[in-house]
Amino acid sequence: MMSLRNFYTILFLLSLFSVSFSTQAAFASFATEQASFTETKQKAQAGDAKAQLELGNMYIKGQGVAQDYKEAVKWIESSANQGDVDAQFLFGVMHYVGQEVSQDYVQAYAWVSLACLNSNNKEEYVMVRDIVAKNLSAEQVVEAKEIARKLEAQINK
8 A cells, every 4th residue: 555655755756747848838828839739749640759758748737738638648658668768657657646547556666667777777766666666565576577677678679
């Protein structure tokens, strides 16, 4: 069971992560946000992993489009599966919190571990991975590491 402190730590980190993608658009007009959304969506549909992550964040925030968490998950997962480290981290956090995906600590650990690996153990990612690990048995950690290994092999084909 996740402690309240760990839950708030994850939410705080998620909010910091999400805010980093909104600085430019925070001061934009609605028309500019819509144009930005349209341009970002075109890039995302063309397979641009960074644009897919940005589009996912736009759906989370309702930036230039109606807020839609299911669409956000779709684009963030697509970006994560293409190897975008920030998307891998965010997708793991979404599994930890259970935001439009099933709350699954094993999947959360796997995706956050993958982000750690691909970011040379970025401090914030390691901290979140260690928080997630507190919710897992030793067997579940082994399972999550195996999932992360398979994801890494699949992504780096």
